[in-house]
Amino acid sequence: MSAPEPQTAPPAEQGAEPLPVVVVGAGGMGRAWIGTVLRSDAVRLVGVVDIVPGAAERAVAETVPPQRREGVVAGTALAQVVEASGARAVVDVTIPAAHHPVTTEALHAGLPVLGEKPCAATLAEALSLAGHAETTGTLFMVSQSRRHNPHLREARRLAEELGGAGVVTTRFSRAPRFGGFREEMAHPLIVDMAIHAFDAGRVLIDADPVSVDAVSANPPWSWYDGDAVATVTIRYASGATHTYTGSWCSPGEETSWNGRWSLSCPRGTVAWDGDTVPSATGEDGQQLPGRAPGAEELWELDASLDAFARAVREGTTPESEVHANIWTQAIVEAAVRSADAGRRVTLDEVLDEALAEAKALDAAGGWSSALTTWENGASGLSRVR
Numbered sequence: 419m420s421a422p423e424p425q426t427a428p429p430a431e432q433g434a435e436p437l438p439v440v441v442v443g444a445g446g447m448g449r450a451w452i453g454t455v456l457r458s459d460a461v462r463l464v465g466v467v468d469i470v471p472g473a474a475e476r477a478v479a480e481t482v483p484p485q486r487r488e489g490v491v492a493g494t495a496l497a498q499v500v501e502a503s504g505a506r507a508v509v510d511v512t513i514p515a516a517h518h519p520v521t522t523e524a525l526h527a528g529l530p531v532l533g534e535k536p537c538a539a540t541l542a543e544a545l546s547l548a549g550h551a552e553t554t555g556t557l558f559m560v561s562q563s564r565r566h567n568p569h570l571r572e573a574r575r576l577a578e579e580l581g582g583a584g585v586v587t588t589r590f591s592r593a594p595r596f597g598g599f600r601e602e603m604a605h606p607l608i609v610d611m612a613i614h615a616f617d618a619g620r621v622l623i624d625a626d627p628v629s630v631d632a633v634s635a636n637p638p639w640s641w642y643d644g645d646a647v648a649t650v651t652i653r654y655a656s657g658a659t660h661t662y663t664g665s666w667c668s669p670g671e672e673t674s675w676n677g678r679w680s681l682s683c684p685r686g687t688v689a690w691d692g693d694t695v696p697s698a699t700g701e702d703g704q705q706l707p708g709r710a711p712g713a714e715e716l717w718e719l720d721a722s723l724d725a726f727a728r729a730v731r732e733g734t735t736p737e738s739e740v741h742a743n744i745w746t747q748a749i750v751e752a753a754v755r756s757a758d759a760g761r762r763v764t765l766d767e768v769l770d771e772a773l774a775e776a777k778a779l780d781a782a783g784g785w786s787s788a789l790t791t792w793e794n795g796a797s798g799l800s801r802v803r
């Protein structure tokens with residue numbers, strides 16, 4: 419089975435003018451994105467959209483400095499704000515249920531999209547968006563901000579020096595009291611948080627994920643309705659494994675938000691606490707200190723936005739383009755199914771089912787037939803990252 423090259427990069431743009439963008443979704447994360455856009459030289463904020471009347475205007479008033487507000491159009495409808503502002507790209511920071519309609523509308527208007535994780539609310543919707551990106555020939559990149567961490571890249575470099583990561587483990591322990599939707603979800607840890615570690619694992623391991631074994635639980639003292647604790651093992655085609663053990667209700671000895679990592683390699687082990695520079699120990703006990711990132715390095719949202727703007731400008735396919743990101747969402751969906759069913763779940767199983775659903779969704783919408791050429795759920799995806 420060979421995957422086609424992603425077909426979603428738009429033609430290269432002329433000149434180095436900042437890309438005019440509209441931020442859609444003016445909630446907590448939307449405000450963080452407005453700040454990220456404002457401090458970037460590669461893009462320019464020209465619009466903010468939120469479906470709740472007045473929310474976009476409030477976000478602009480509270481986050482955009484007065485001298486920059488005049489050039490920013492606020493409203494409830496994407497098409498109107500794009501028309502009035504001259505936006506040429508979209509940052510989609512809406513709730514997951516809105517990712518599919520918002521991104522579809524933008525792609526069909528010819529606007530490249532940088533969308534917050536998850537790609538979409540379901541794996542079927544995520545595959546449908548890959549089809550819309552193909553049909554429109556327009557870039558859709560998913561922002562998995564935690565993969566844009568220079569320490570994670572350094573951990574990978576150290577692992578490569580030691581022969582490559584083969585046994586990866588992540589320990590995550592926190593005790594946040596969010597309130598709201600996370601405390602009502604069936605699998606808050608796996609769906610809302612572990613997705614970051616699954617995606618980071620894909621940065622560290624050079625292969626496609628193949629299957630998932632997951633066990634989840636909710637301790638008696640948990641303040642979540644759904645399972646706040648899980649152990650998930652992901653097997654890769656190379657034979658590598660990534661085992662994640664996480665808890666969102668473990669006060670006391672908390673890890674960093676990235677978790678604590680160990681990468682076992684043929685000639686040694688890499689250790690990363692998720693916060694500071696990683697280091698490694700060779701098979702002879704020799705210590706290999708990691709390199710600290712340079713002051714010029716971009717992190718997380720800033721790095722993700724920069725990669726997106728560069729890809730739009732140069733007409734290239736960035737990391738985490740939808741065809742590559744779908745592997746991460748497939749791991750999440752397989753983990754939830756494995757935890758619920760008490761059995762190993764292959765990625766082929768969830769991807770094939772999702773492809774059938776996505777084809778039906780696209781046929782009903784009448785906007786995209788690109789997925790009809792996919793032989794199976796994995797055949798259209800890009801390899802590795």
Ligand SMILES: NC(=O)c1ccc[n+]([C@@H]2O[C@H](COP(=O)([O-])OP(=O)(O)OC[C@H]3O[C@@H](n4cnc5c(N)ncnc54)[C@H](O)[C@@H]3O)[C@@H](O)[C@H]2O)c1
Pocket residue numbers: 442443444445446447448467468469470473511512513514516520534535536562563564
């Ligand atoms: N990368 C990270 O670390 C991180 C952290 C938090 C949230 N997120 C992601 O960011 C996204 C937004 O999360 P949030 O915490 O800001 O949620 P939120 O509920 O605070 O905000 C979402 C906003 O989207 C608006 N909205 C909903 N449907 C819309 C539509 N069709 N058109 C326009 N606006 C619409 C809502 O009115 C709301 O203001 C989610 O996908 C979430 O998973 C990522």
